Amino acid sequence: MTTLTCFKAYDIRGQLGTELNEDIAYRVGRAFAAYLAPKTVVVGGDVRETSETLKLAFAQGVMDSGVDVIDIGMCGTEEIYFATSHLQADGGCMVTASHNPIDYNGMKMVRALSKPISGDTGLNVIHDLAVANDFPAITNKGTLRYVDNSQAYIDHLMTYIDLSALTPLTLVVNAGNGAAGPTVDRIEQAFIQAGAPITFHKMHHEPDATFPNGIPNPLLHDQQPVTGAAVVKHSADMGIAWDGDFDRCFLWDADGKFIEGYYVVGLLAEAFLQQQPDASIIFDPRLTWNTEDIIRQYGGKAIQCKSGHAFIKEKMRAEDAVYGGEMSAHHYFKDFAYCDSGMIPWLLVIDLLSRKQTTLKDLTQAAIARYPSPGEINSKVKDADTSIERVYQAYKAEAIAEDFIDGISLTFADWRFNLRKSNTEPVVRLNLETRANDQLMQEKTDAILALLRQ
Numbered sequence: 001m002t003t004l005t006c007f008k009a010y011d012i013r014g015q016l017g018t019e020l021n022e023d024i025a026y027r028v029g030r031a032f033a034a035y036l037a038p039k040t041v042v043v044g045g046d047v048r049e050t051s052e053t054l055k056l057a058f059a060q061g062v063m064d065s066g067v068d069v070i071d072i073g074m075c076g077t078e079e080i081y082f083a084t085s086h087l088q089a090d091g092g093c094m095v096t097a098s099h100n101p102i103d104y105n106g107m108k109m110v111r112a113l114s115k116p117i118s119g120d121t122g123l124n125v126i127h128d129l130a131v132a133n134d135f136p137a138i139t140n141k142g143t144l145r146y147v148d149n150s151q152a153y154i155d156h157l158m159t160y161i162d163l164s165a166l167t168p169l170t171l172v173v174n175a176g177n178g179a180a181g182p183t184v185d186r187i188e189q190a191f192i193q194a195g196a197p198i199t200f201h202k203m204h205h206e207p208d209a210t211f212p213n214g215i216p217n218p219l220l221h222d223q224q225p226v227t228g229a230a231v232v233k234h235s236a237d238m239g240i241a242w243d244g245d246f247d248r249c250f251l252w253d254a255d256g257k258f259i260e261g262y263y264v265v266g267l268l269a270e271a272f273l274q275q276q277p278d279a280s281i282i283f284d285p286r287l288t289w290n291t292e293d294i295i296r297q298y299g300g301k302a303i304q305c306k307s308g309h310a311f312i313k314e315k316m317r318a319e320d321a322v323y324g325g326e327m328s329a330h331h332y333f334k335d336f337a338y339c340d341s342g343m344i345p346w347l348l349v350i351d352l353l354s355r356k357q358t359t360l361k362d363l364t365q366a367a368i369a370r371y372p373s374p375g376e377i378n379s380k381v382k383d384a385d386t387s388i389e390r391v392y393q394a395y396k397a398e399a400i401a402e403d404f405i406d407g408i409s410l411t412f413a414d415w416r417f418n419l420r421k422s423n424t425e426p427v428v429r430l431n432l433e434t435r436a437n438d439q440l441m442q443e444k445t446d447a448i449l450a451l452l453r454q
Contacts, residue, residue: 029061
């Protein structure tokens with residue numbers, strides 16, 4: 001074996017049987033231990049049928065290297081991030097395929113302090129060790145113990161909001177039969193104990209490895225109306241849905257309208273800057289004007305960063321930023337070991353709604369009108385670099401600013417766009433926004449797509 005195709009830029013993901021199996025998981029466990037030389041490693045898994053066996057195979061590899069393992073059971077990815085830091089472990093591994101097809105699984109790994117392990121920070125070394133499969137003889141074995149860390153995690157989540165100040169709200173919550181359901185139940189109990197007047201309408205709530213309602217990925221346009229319709233049916237104030245390992249959350253307003261992740265970044269920046277007006281906020285370069293506006297309004301420091309969790313977490317540490325947001329619905333928090341969470345964002349939003357005595361629609365519709373965007377549009381192309389260069393040459397002369405932090409971004413007087421290519425497929429991603437001009441947004445979107453897809 002010369003290569004393991006399940007190793008990607010940031011994590012491990014592969015088709016079961018052909019790319020990922022228990023033998024490979026065991027070797028990854030041994031390689032992880034050989035690379036990190038940890039004393040203790042935390043493991044957990046999502047709801048997929050193979051997550052438990054792959055997790056135990058990985059754990060066996062770690063234990064055969066003389067390292068102790070703490071298993072926190074079925075959980076979300078962020079619970080591994082939290083447990084690794086909270087339990088002061090030297091590393092952590094979450095077995096999940098998130099929103100990948102049902103015949104896939106994978107692993108997300110971190111070192112001490114929940115720092116990410118990706119291509120240039122150890123993942124390539126772990127790959128090479130796993131491929132070589134040349135590990136020392138097993139002499140002393142590590143131990144395995146099961147720890148329920150959920151209460152400490154819920155207690156931490158509650159520190160982001162003022163439970164006593166929450167006003168009556170009705171929420172539709174869609175766990176997509178993934179791992180989010182049990183955590184929502186625990187949050188509900190915390191609300192009840194505190195006397196917080198929050199009512200939940202739960203849908204697709206039970207964890208189910210067969211995913212009877214489809215793999216949970218609320219970015220898919222065919223999944224969005226389901227949550228939106230439930231919001232309208234229950235006359236709810238807001239809808240919330242998660243992907244399978246709930247490291248991303250998605251919001252709907254009271255009209256059942258899906259709120260693009262871009263505008264949520266602005267909301268969360270506001271939530272933090274109201275408490276800490278001079279804080280640094282990190283955001284990705286795809287769509288920026290609304291976020292920059294809000295940060296400026298509250299006197300914060302606006303810092304752009306290449307998208308991708310490894311880049312954002314590193315930048316947040318370097319800048320001591322309180323919050324980092326990507327329009328792809330990944331939100332990162334300084335007090336959460338600089339990691340992303342799918343639970344903290346909606347808690348912050350209901351806290352903000354309560355404090356401002358307003359609705360999600362009122363909070364977002366002004367921003368959407370000020371800076372309309374069609375959302376991210378993907379185009380399959382023969383050659384991504386050639387297609388991007390064609391657009392760049394067509395527009396660079398009239399641009400008033402350009403940057404290459406992440407793909408290319410060109411700015412004009414009343415509109416701007418970002419083009420970037422996928423790391424994994426021949427796809428170019430377009431993001432575009434205007435200054436309060438829907439017609440211009442449509443014209444420029446159509447023109448750029450026509451150039452891209454020539």
